[in-house]
Amino acid sequence: MSESNLTYLTTVDNLVEGGFILAVDGPSGTGKSTVCRRIAQAAGAKYLDTGAMYRVATLHVLRQGIDMESFDPADAGSVSRIVDASATLPMQVNEDPGSTEVLLNGEDVSAEIRGAEVTRHVSAISAIPEVRENLVNLQRAMALDAGRCVVEGRDIGTVVLPNAPVKIFMTAAAEVRAQRRYEQDIAAGRDSDFDAVLADVQRRDDADSSRAVSPLKPADDAVVLDTGDMSIEEVLEKFAELALASEDNPADLTLDQDVDEQDVDGHDGDNTADDDLDELVFRTTGGAVVGADGKVVREDISEVSDDIDVVDESEAAMDESETELDEVDTDFDEEDFDDSEFGEADLAEDSYYVDDSDSFDLLASDSENTDWDAVEEAFGVLGTDEVEKEALCTVAIVGRPNVGKSTLVNRFIGRREAVVEDFPGVTRDRISYLGEWTGRRFWVQDTGGWDPDAKGIHGAIARQAETAMATADVIVFVVDTKVGITATDEIIARKLLRSSVPVILVANKFDSDSQYADMADFWSLGLGNPFPVSAQHGRGAADVMDQVLEDFPDVPRETSIVAGPRRVALVGRPNVGKSSLLNKMTGEERSVVDNVAGTTVDPVDSIVDLDEQTWRFVDTAGIRKKTKTARGHEFYASLRTRSAIDSAEVVVFLVDASEPIAEQDQRVLRMILDSGRALVVAYNKWDLVDEDRRDLLEREIELQLAHVPWARRVNISAKTGRALQRLEPAMIEALESWDQRVSTGQLNNWLRAVIAETPPPMRGGRLPRVLFATQASTKPPVIVLFTTGFLEHGYRRFLERKFRETFGFQGSPVRIAVRVREKRGRKK
Incomplete structure (x- = not known):
């Protein structure tokens, strides 16, 4: 399979509103997990x-x-x-293709769910119609919330995502799948009998295909793929082919999909009670339906119970999961076993695998004379410091307003980050994104529309574009095929002709071969052959990227890029004072550079000068309480909040101090923790807090927010301006921690002292050894521990607390990843 086909997957959008969905079904042993993880990685999607x-x-x-x-x-x-x-399941699934982490009440249970007891009872529980309905709702919401997602299971194409643009049903003969499982058992040193394995596979097939609830079967429009005689390269090639073709017929997916009721419920019953629901719901018994906010919706759907809160304070503890990275799970899954014929997926975590480090002993090492670079090399750790110092070339995307520059940027970087809207002037600043093409990394600069006659703020936008042209290694000049050459295009072209860097002319909005005649006019600009491109549909973008890489110099003109002001998201449930806070800072006491409205589903950006520096604030003021008249309103409000968080570097989480901390606060905080962003907690409306309420608030914080003691707390009043000056120092501190790196030597010297004083607890009668540690990344900081065995969740939390006591990291999450080192026999 050609490498380019996998690379192209990052540009595929097969949903009407943008995004990528791939639905994969099939029995165990067909290669689902291995292939889906590989495809998700190639497509820049979640799994x-x-x-x-x-x-x-x-x-x-x-x-x-x-x-x-x-x-x-x-x-x-x-x-x-x-x-x-099942209706109140406190679960979080790590959607990273390189992770197997699953959290239950904040605890990683990825190993426990593969145990014999769970395996023995999972079929009985999953056969209950209402359980499947609850999880189907949750699965559908998670897939759509991800934006780009590869979803695998046994009823994805038939029930969970019946309108998915790509549905693939993987299959193989029972004998082939049994042979794979048998070989896995033997390789793992387990006693196994092929006939017994085959009987078990056939029993499971019969149970899955004959059950009344969501039987295992291909969707009517699914592509059935028999992997029995196929290699992984052949399977990936077919997947990529189908995914690329799906862009021609994008699907319109929402929470309320049309599904076969008999498949979901296992009977022909009337589901009219749910037909009128406008938001994600979970069914309980007794006719009740639980909404995504944890409230019970009454059967008449006309009112929401305010006095029944499903999530109690003990369940709120689940929010302590800052999505810590999981251990490498080497246990065999007796039900959804790994597809050994295809081998292990090429996951990022393999970068840390150790093969030749037996001679290193952390506790016995010399803190002063250890060659940590050599130790890192022995443990197979990537040169993280070198990556951070990597000098990358820059391509600047320039052109007049509304020619599709930001859409082309999204194509270049393979993800939807640049704000796009069908009116000029959405992009106001020079913003940089990290891109990669055929293995080479580079910066992509998105600029505001260039207008030579612009005045005021628009003149500043034009100057930003000129700065990008002056510092870039390659310039991509975008024109509009439908409009043709304008006077502004000619002025930009004359300016670029005097440039010393390569210029690539892109004729965007080329949607039909009939437009080739219109292309001839662009030769008059004197910039060579124009590339016909449709950034919206991806046509021709790969050819431009190939040319960009060809034109890049060996050494970039600039060693680093300033991507503009640091981004801050103001996040919180409705009516906590987000807009009031932003208005107070921008309208009364601070000078505003500009206010920019994004698309109808994006937040509002404001560039604000504070005492120390300039900031870009992202306000989610558009989020309102859910209404019964707006279909899926709460779901899309959640998407807007997540978009604001993902686009920020530090999040100011606003809590209404005058009211009790609510479950909705917890859900928003969970989003922030999952994102890994730096965090400041601002308790707003402090002017309304009396002494009694203050005591209650302190107890609520101890009970419900005890898992984020590292977040800097600021008590403010957006209405009166109280203590607003304390916000900026807290944000700066949080970002410094978020960017902070601890050297390998310091980290291991600290770890040696901690383990000597408090060794990890024994597990299964054996004491796991911590061999080595390194900080794999920043933003957020990730600490990777190489061990000889599993480390209990409680011990990892202990290490995090001790780590913070020594190194600080106030305001930033710290993720502790464990890589269990298996002993492998040396090749002879």
Whole structure:
């Protein structure tokens, strides 16, 4: 398979509103997990393993004390308890293709859900119609929320995402899949019998295909792919081909999909109670339906119960999961086993795998004389310091307003970051994004529309574009094929003809071969052959990227790029004072460079000069409380909040200090923690807080926000301006921590002292050894520990606390990743 096909996947948008969805179904042993992870990585997408979600639900039920050994599906009481538990499932799934992490109540249970007890009962629990309905709703929401997602399971194309633009059903003969599983067992040193394995595979196939609830079968419009005689390269080639073709017929996916009710519910029952629901819901027994906000929606759907809160304070502890990276799971999954014929996926975590480091002993090493560079090399650690100092070339995208520069930027970087809207002037600043093409990394600069006659703020925008032209290594000049040459185009062209750097002329909005005649006019600009491109549909973008890389010099003109003011997101539930805070800073006490309205679903940006520096504030003021008249309103409000968080570097999380901390606050905070952004917690409306409320608030913080003690707290009043001057120092401190790096020597010297005083707890009668540690990245800081065995979650939390005591990192999350080092026999 050619490398370019996989590379092109980053540019594929097969949804009407933008984004990428691939639905994959099939039985165990067909190669689903390996292939889906590889495709997700190639497409810059998230990966959702729905099978793991059913296992987490099973573990949650078992932890509720429900006796599954004597479970009777005809017992309404037992079924009711299981369904209610699934409706309030405190689960988080790490959608990173390189991770197997799954959190239940903030605890990584990726190993426990593969245990014998969960495996024994998962089929019985997943066969309950209401359980499947609850998880189907959650799976659909997670897939759409991801924007770009590869979803695998057994009913994705038929039930979860029936309108997905690409549906693939992977299959293979039972004998082939049994042979793969048998070989896995033997390779892992487990006793195994092929006939027994084959019987088990056939039993599972019969159960999956004959069950009344969501039977395993290909969707009517799915492509059935038999992987029995295919290599992984052949399977990936077919996947890439189907994904690329799907862009021609983008799908319109929403939360309310048309699905086969019999497939979902296992009966022909009437679901009219749910047909009128406008938001994500979960079914309980007794006719109740739980909304995504944790409130119970009454059967008449006309009112929401304000007095029933499903999530109690103990469940709020689940928010302590800052999405810590998971351990390498080498345990065999008895149900969804790895597809060994295809080998292990080429995941990022393999970069840390150790093969020749047996001679290194952290506790016995010399703190002063250890050659840490040599140790890092022995452990296979990438040169992270060198990556951060890497000198990258820059391509600047320039042109007059509204020719599609930002759309082309999104094509170049393979993700939707630059704000796009169909009116001129959306981009006001010179903004840089990191891109990669055929293995080479570079900066892409998106500039505001250049207008030689612009005055005031628009003149400043033009000067930003000129600065980009003066510092770039390659310039891409974008014109509009439909409009033709304008006077502004001619002025820009004359300016570029005097430039000493290569200029690539792109004729954008080329949507039909009939426009070739219009292309001839652009030769008169004197910039050579124009590239016909449709940035919106991806046509011709690859050819431009190939030319950009060809024109890049060996050494960039500039060693670094200033990407503009640091970005701050003001985030919080409705009516906590986000807009009031922004207005106070921009309208009364601070000079505003500009106010920029994004698209209809994007936040509002404001560039603000504070005491120390200039900042770009992102306000999510457009988020309102959900209404019953706006379909999917709460879901899309959540998307806007997530978009603001993802586009920021530091988040100011606003909490209404005058009211009790609510579940909605917890859900917003969970988004922030998942994003890994720097964090400042601002308790607003402090002018309304009396002494009694202050005591209650302190207790609420201890109970519900105890998992983020590292976040700097600021008590403010946006209305009166109280203590607003304390915000900027807190943001600066948080960003400094977010950018901070601890040297390998310092880190291991600290770790040696901590472990000598408090070694990790024994597991299975054996004491795991911590061999080595390194800081793999910043933004957020990620510490990777190489060990000989699993480290308990509590011990990792202990290490994080000790790490912060020594090195600080106030205002920044710190992620602790564990890489379990397996001993492998040396090749002879």
